[in-house]
Amino acid sequence: MADTAHRPPRVAARRSTADRSRGGSPRRRREAVAGYTFLLPWFIGLFGITLFPMLYSLYLSFTDYDLLQSPQWIGLENYVRMLTDDPQYWNSVKATLLFAVVSVPLKLAVALGVALLLYRDRRGVGLYRALFYVPSLLGGSVAIAIVWQTLFGGQGALNEILGLVGIEGRSWITNPSTALGTLVLLAAWQFGAPMVIFLAGLKQIPAEMFEAGALDGAGRFKQFWHITLPMLSPVLFFNLVLETIAGFQGFTAAFVISGGTGGPADSTLLYTLYLYLRGFGDFQMGYASAMAWGFLLVLGIITAIVFRSGSLWVHYADEGEH
């Protein structure tokens, strides 16, 4: 969206040469056929596995469908029930919003912080980068969720440690006021992917800018605020969009840590978990489909807002050339 307006002129030029030479010769047409043939598996996947089920679920969202009998058209009933007659639905919306609003900025802040520590070339820095990335490889797994459950349980390691310093712990994962917090922590701990992207972004910032800044008497903080952050803003924007979308779709950890219930007292009932429970646990696949489409709509709106906000704070280096 926003970035198309600022596409570097060079790219546009290359485009137009390509346009001129396209079409015409039979060899080119053969190549095109070959190209589409190679793309065929992807097209089959797109239409068969993604597009058709999506459209079918749109249809199902207007039906009463229990997986075993054919769907029956009920119009907007699912949507009406969702919005007006299902307190659990709103519990799940609340939990999801809270989760995303806290975990996404936290994760990005940690990722940026660690990237700043690791971007200069020092001895062994490659090893540290790899080590900090490891949690992201493991983090989405069931195994880590179980580790988390044990770590923050009533008889878990965290309480043992707190006990050593004389603090009486609590059962973090079974208390509705802290359970979601442990999920946020688990999400933030998986900062590896945005960290790597930040690292790449940091390396793109020309060293002269910092030198010039230093000569003009800018301290560390001023350099960060006036050089690093603006230069990094496109990368930050990219990470923000990706992490926001991922944040709203959290499922595995909530499912495992709550024993598949979203408990205690619905405090970890993330949207996708509730959707799963309704669809596969309660045979309400029509209702679950309606939830999914409601979700898609809201997530689309949120993403659009993030994109719009980008023009206010995202700074592209080549803007000056226009």
Add this chain to the structure above:
Amino acid sequence: MTTPTGRPAARLAVPGRRSFLAGALGASMLGLAACGGDEESASAGGSAAGAGPETTEPVVLTVAWWGGPARAENTQKVLDLYTAAHPNVTFKTQWQGYSGYYDKINTSAAGRNAPDIIQIDNRALREYANKSVIADLTPWVGGTLKTDQIDAKLIDTGKVDDKLYAMPLASNTQALAVDATVLQPLNLLPAEAGWADWDEFAAWATEVTTATGGLWGTRDESANLNWLEYWLRQGGKALYDGQALGFGEAELTEWFTMWDELRASKGASPAEVSQPANAGDISKNTVATQQTVATFSYDNQLTELAKATDHQLQLAPLPGDLSGAYARPSQFFTAYARGKNIPTAVDVINFFDNDPEAGAALGTERGLPPNSAVRDAISPAFDEQLKYVVAFDERVTASAGDTPPVPAQGDSQIGQLLTSAAENVAFGRAEIADAAAEFVSQATSALERAGS
């Protein structure tokens, strides 16, 4: 792991579509699914209702159940015995804990590839029968399927609209599991007859908490539909009245208040300690984890619980008079309606229920053997613990009330709603009266939706 019986927060079934004509259903299924594989293999298996089991062609049947390692071992033994007698029949097994079990069965049923033999409890029975997930076994009764040595009342618990859909694998009854290793030295072991009423039980639990200094007397069981049912029955009420709730806000408020007072007096564990087991996972049982001295359970679960702790455990009847108790089918075996070879599946189910060798291998881990001849034949060989369970069961069920009808369709959702309401109360996030009112309104509409 899980509760072999428990009312767990597991989500199962529910809301369903109209109760429909079986014929119409069959037709719509074919139309919708149109995945020919099933039909083909079904006809190849010769699954005409009432037909005899396959004796020559190789048959591979998938068997699914929930439970712990002890159950897996016993069940595998019985399956091996069957294969030894019928070399053409072999098995694939799937077992897991109770939480998530029905999600998996539901999903595979939706994909038309559910296991051939499915263990269920009465919570799922009405749903599965009405949706034709499981086969009507009536045509086999008297032929492949022998029911004459099984208590008629127990057989009736597997019937929906007078058709036998599910064979009880075992029976059990409600019981309190108490930690004798802790109680013995304190001289606080419950009497064999238990407690005359809930007040006496509350006083005992509070005394235990004080005496142990660090353990709670009982787990807070307010979130569990099974124990609410027990308590309601003592007051002459029932969980369900057909497809509607059999109780109202007043009863639920009283129930929550009772547990609230027990938590306040420290007799019952606080919400944080009780909550993990609300999902129905037996490994989180607070007696097994040695956090509380007593938990509400079923007598057959002693086997699995005893394995999880180094303490000696004992059984006691639930508080108050035994009219709340009943002999309940702890689990059923059912045959998948679109299974590869239903007649053979029925023969295997029959083997589990009526073969003395199978009975000996199963012990009482699932509950007491349903076949009285089998029970008499094998119980002399039981070890001390199994004999103890049998004696307890017979003592309690002798004065127990009638077994209630198969729960309403949507029962699992009612269980979730109760857990949610009870947790909100226990964590102080809702007033008792509000939580009760909210539960009744939600449960009423969930039952209406499920029954429509």
